[in-house]
Each structure stands twice: as C-alpha cells, then as structure tokens.
Amino acid sequence: MDLIKLTNVSFVYPDSTRALTDIxxxxxxxxxxxxxxxxxxxxxxxFQLFNGLLQPAQGSVSxxxxxxxKSYLxxxxxxxxxxxQDPDDQLFSSTVRQEIAYGLINLGLTGDRMEQAASWALQVAGLEGFENRSPFNLSGGEKKRVALASVLAMQPEVLVLDEPTAALDPIGAAKIIKLLNCINGxxxxxxxxxxxxxxxxxxxxDRVYVMDKGEIKLSGSVTEVFARKDVIRAHNLRLPRIAHLAxxxxxxxxxxxxxxPLTIGQARxxxxEQIAKKGINTK
Ligand SMILES: Nc1ncnc2c1ncn2[C@@H]1O[C@H](COP(=O)(O)OP(=O)(O)OP(=O)(O)O)[C@@H](O)[C@H]1O
Ligand SMILES: [Mg+2]
Structure with missing residues (x-):
C-alpha cells in the first residue's frame, strides 16, 4: 500500500502564489x-502537505x-x-534532551519509556554528550542532527527531510547520508x-521525482531519471559530476x-571493465 499518496493536488498561498499544480x-x-x-x-x-501543515486547494493527500x-492530524x-529545511524553524527548547523529550511527552510517554526513547534517538543521531547543550549554541550540522533525533525519537513510519545535506561540510554531508541509509536499511x-x-x-x-514550477516533470528510478539528461538540464538541474565526466x-x-555511471563506485x-577488455584485445 502507498504510505503517502497525493492525487491531483494543487496548492495556492494566501497571497495568490500558485506553488503546486496537479501533483x-x-x-x-x-x-x-x-x-x-x-x-x-x-x-x-x-512536503508541508505530507503531514497536514498545509492543506491542498484541490485534490487529496492520504x-x-x-x-x-483534522481528526486524523x-x-x-x-x-x-x-x-x-532550516533547523532553526524546528528547534525551540533550552536543552537537546528537552527538545527530544517534547515530542515524546506529546505522544503521552512518561518516565522510563520516555527516557529510553530519548536516549535511543540521541545515540542513533550520534548526539551522546550533547544532552545538556542548548540547541541554539550548536553548529548548523549539529542542529540538523538534533532536529533529526527529535523526529526519530517518535519512531515515525516515514521520515520526510527537506534538504538534509544543505549547508553541511563534505564530511557532515557524507555522515548524514550514511546515517539516513542506516535508518532506512x-x-x-x-x-x-x-x-x-x-x-x-x-x-x-531508489526513486526520484523531478519538480519545476510547482509541477512534477519526470519520475522513475535514479538511473531512468538521470538518463533523461536534456530534461534534467531543461529544469535548471545538472547530472551528478561523475556522470558528466562519463x-x-x-x-x-x-x-x-x-x-x-552516477557514483564513483559505478564509474570505477x-x-x-573497459581497461580489462582493452588489455585482452591488445594481447
Ligand atoms: N509563505 C509563502 N507565501 C507565498 N509564496 C510562497 C510562500 N512560501 C513559498 N512560496 C512560493 O512558492 C513557490 C515554491 O516555494 P518552495 O519554498 O516550496 O520551493 P522549494 O522548491 O522548496 O525551493 P528551495 O529549493 O529554494 O527551498 C515559490 O514560488 C515561492 O516563492
Ligand atoms: Mg525548500
């Protein structure tokens, strides 16, 4: 079954900006x-339609x-x-532990169960030792991990992440990719x-939707989508660097x-294989 399904969804902001059309x-x-x-x-x-923060002008979200x-929110x-996208829009508590506890208390968890869930999320997000720090005094990458831990603690079925690698240094981005793959796998x-x-x-x-001007322009597996080079470029995007080299x-x-090839592993x-083939041919 589909976990999230949008059918013919359009959305218009109160100032009349049309942000989504027939999704x-x-x-x-x-x-x-x-x-x-x-x-x-x-x-x-x-993404804000996925959890009811915004409601569609037309169509439905399931x-x-x-x-x-309302009764399902x-x-x-x-x-x-x-x-x-911006952890400062999400974080508001005075310590990291309180930040994580907040959602759990809202779910009705107390005492040991709440403590266990909070400790688990802190550990998964690599935040042990940060419990008593103020989220506002952390670096951008650390703030992102606190925001992730506070959501993860509630054990959602689906994690919806807006720009998880934005504003992270290369090691920070690689770490979050590894962490998210681990959370999925x-x-x-x-x-x-x-x-x-x-x-x-x-x-x-595994799968990609390409959006432009509030519409879905292309979807498919990662390989299918990046094979449509012209469509990717027409929507102000580019190929992964390794694919461009290839x-x-x-x-x-x-x-x-x-x-x-889309990754260094695939290109290698x-x-x-081509080097090996050439070797055989020249013998
Ligand atoms: N609160 C708002 N009121 C009016 N228009 C908005 C509002 N928020 C976003 N928009 C408009 O809706 C459109 C889509 O914006 P959105 O923030 O969803 O894009 P995005 O793909 O997330 O962009 P980015 O990569 O910059 O984060 C844009 O034209 C934007 O100007
Ligand atoms: Mg955005």
Missing amino acids: NLSIRTGERVAVLGANGAGKSTL VNGRVVE KEVRRLVGMVF ELGITLVFATHDVDAVPLLA ELLEREGQCRFVSL KALM
Whole structure:
C-alpha cells in the first residue's frame, strides 16, 4: 500500500502564489525517494502537505490509505516525521534532551519509556554528550542532527527531510547520508527527501521525482531519471559530476557506457571493465 499518496493536488498561498499544480505522487513503504528541483520548484510546499501543515486547494493527500483531515492530524504527525529545511524553524527548547523529550511527552510517554526513547534517538543521531547543550549554541550540522533525533525519537513510519545535506561540510554531508541509509536499511523507516544536491541522489534514493514550477516533470528510478539528461538540464538541474565526466569521455570516443555511471563506485566498475577488455584485445 502507498504510505503517502497525493492525487491531483494543487496548492495556492494566501497571497495568490500558485506553488503546486496537479501533483500525483506516491511513496511506498520502505522506499527511499528523492524530490529533486531547483530553488522555488515547490519542494518545501509539497512536503508541508505530507503531514497536514498545509492543506491542498484541490485534490487529496492520504497517509496509510486515509485522507488527511483534522481528526486524523495527530496520528499523521506521528506517522510522518518532518525534518525542516532550516533547523532553526524546528528547534525551540533550552536543552537537546528537552527538545527530544517534547515530542515524546506529546505522544503521552512518561518516565522510563520516555527516557529510553530519548536516549535511543540521541545515540542513533550520534548526539551522546550533547544532552545538556542548548540547541541554539550548536553548529548548523549539529542542529540538523538534533532536529533529526527529535523526529526519530517518535519512531515515525516515514521520515520526510527537506534538504538534509544543505549547508553541511563534505564530511557532515557524507555522515548524514550514511546515517539516513542506516535508518532506512536497519530500522525499515521510509525516506523522502527534497534536494538540489544531485550528487547525493544516487547515494540516498531508489526513486526520484523531478519538480519545476510547482509541477512534477519526470519520475522513475535514479538511473531512468538521470538518463533523461536534456530534461534534467531543461529544469535548471545538472547530472551528478561523475556522470558528466562519463558523458564527456563518451562524447570524445574514449569510453562507452551501457548505462551512465552516477557514483564513483559505478564509474570505477565500468572503467575497470573497459581497461580489462582493452588489455585482452591488445594481447
Ligand atoms: N509563505 C509563502 N507565501 C507565498 N509564496 C510562497 C510562500 N512560501 C513559498 N512560496 C512560493 O512558492 C513557490 C515554491 O516555494 P518552495 O519554498 O516550496 O520551493 P522549494 O522548491 O522548496 O525551493 P528551495 O529549493 O529554494 O527551498 C515559490 O514560488 C515561492 O516563492
Ligand atoms: Mg525548500
């Protein structure tokens, strides 16, 4: 069954800005889905519809097969864990532990059960030792992990992350990608993330929706989507850098690829195969 399903959804802000038009999208249990789009494409607006923070002007949003409406909001907020683009929009408590406890108390957890859930989330997010720090005095990357831990503590079925790698240094970005893959692979939590970081997409997604000007322009597996190079470029995006290099080598007649490599691992494998073949031919 679809965990999140949007059918013919449109959304208009109160100042009459039309942010989304006729969106059809579904997220299935266990998948890792990227929503890729340039600035202003509508990614953050879309995500706020997933957990009822915004309501569609037209169409419907369902979570676990049930349309999101007022009487279902509390349950939806537990099922769909939202990590905002800017952690400063999410964090408000005076210590990291209180930040994580807040959502758990709202869920009705107290005493040992609350403590256990909070400690688990702190450990998964690599925040042990940060419990008594003020979230406002942390670095951007640390704040992102606190926001993630506070959502994760509530054990959502799906984590919705708006720009999880934005504003992180290369090591910080690699760490969050590893952590999110672990959360998906080992805990079975479905992932949906918005990004314009095309290099992160093959490392963190199985499926991709490409958005532009409030519409979905393309969707498919990561390989299918990046094979549509012209469409990607027409919507102010680019190929992952390694795919661009492969494209140049192919154009110059240096190499031929059955499918465009999207990661260093894929490029290495394809190039090693070609080197080995050339070796055999010249003997
Ligand atoms: N509160 C608001 N009121 C009016 N218009 C808004 C509001 N928030 C966003 N918009 C508009 O809606 C459109 C989509 O914005 P949105 O923030 O969803 O894009 P985005 O894909 O998340 O962009 P970015 O990559 O810059 O975060 C843009 O045209 C934006 O100007
Ligand atoms: Mg955004």
